[in-house]
Ligand SMILES: NC(=O)c1ccc[n+]([C@@H]2O[C@H](COP(=O)([O-])OP(=O)(O)OC[C@H]3O[C@@H](n4cnc5c(N)ncnc54)[C@H](O)[C@@H]3O)[C@@H](O)[C@H]2O)c1
């Protein structure tokens with residue numbers, strides 16, 4: 001029995017609620033949106049699948065859920081160059097949803113961009129312990145990285161740390177073979193541009209992120225202890241504090257069980273520290 005609340009049930013939140021329902025990950029869901037008519041319609045649409053689950057649109061039920069997803073706010077259009085550009089426009093949505101998360105004792109998953117800064121902001125604003133604030137993005141970035149590695153005929157598992165944004169850090173040192181710096185930079189450039197190709201074509205990324213968010217929710221619900229690339233509020237790990245950033249972490253029912261510190265090579269370390277500087281600066285701006 002897992003209960004899930006989704007705050008912001010537009011393209012991504014709606015798809016996550018649908019997937020969590022049809023995949024049997026959650027059997028109790030609460031859907032909240034500032035557009036109450038949309039939340040009502042999404043609830044009805046899910047109920048019309050005929051799946052046996054309970055669906056609420058009462059915001060008072062948000063804080064009772066085992067897992068809460070924050071996906072409310074504005075998404076990028078082709079005119080919005082970076083996810084960081086969404087900070088000030090999405091803080092009001094974070095504040096609105098934070099009001100429902102006071103004293104929250106479940107696991108919060110942050111989706112809304114800039115995801116790392118919003119994860120840090122909600123951790124502080126709602127006093128939710130950092131272990132229970134998981135930022136989503138690394139699994140999606142890793143899937144994209146894996147696609148590019150395939151294009152270049154490079155074998156190995158794809159991992160992406162750092163910021164879910166311009167400062168993402170694909171790991172090449174964990175691959176079996178050496179990848180020269182010019183190829184690393186070429187692949188990183190493609191990764192930075194990859195979601196915009198989807199946004200331009202269909203108005204937003206949905207299937208890719210929703211699939212991986214559902215998988216993250218399942219890992220929490222099923223207490224798998226799997227190691228995944230997720231954004232964690234750092235307190236000295238990797239030499240960084242004062243922001244949330246993508247790192248390998250063990251995930252279970254209580255949230256982040258362990259942050260794992262991997263040895264990065266010089267190229268990765270330099271980019272990880274750039275990511276930390278960028279994320280810390282955004283987090284400070286959010287706190288102002
Ligand atoms: N982390 C990731 O990998 C990832 C992936 C996809 C999308 N996103 C981000 O998720 C967010 C949502 O994207 P989307 O495509 O679903 O957008 P969307 O516009 O389709 O849906 C957003 C929903 O949030 C609601 N909303 C806005 N302000 C609100 C508030 N104050 N309180 C409650 N609800 C509010 C809107 O009514 C809308 O239904 C964006 O910031 C987007 O960039 C992140």
Ligand SMILES: O=C(O)C[C@H](O)C(=O)O
Pocket residue numbers: 075076083113140195196205209
């Ligand atoms: O790129 C975006 O703005 C949406 C999301 O963060 C994504 O990576 O698909």
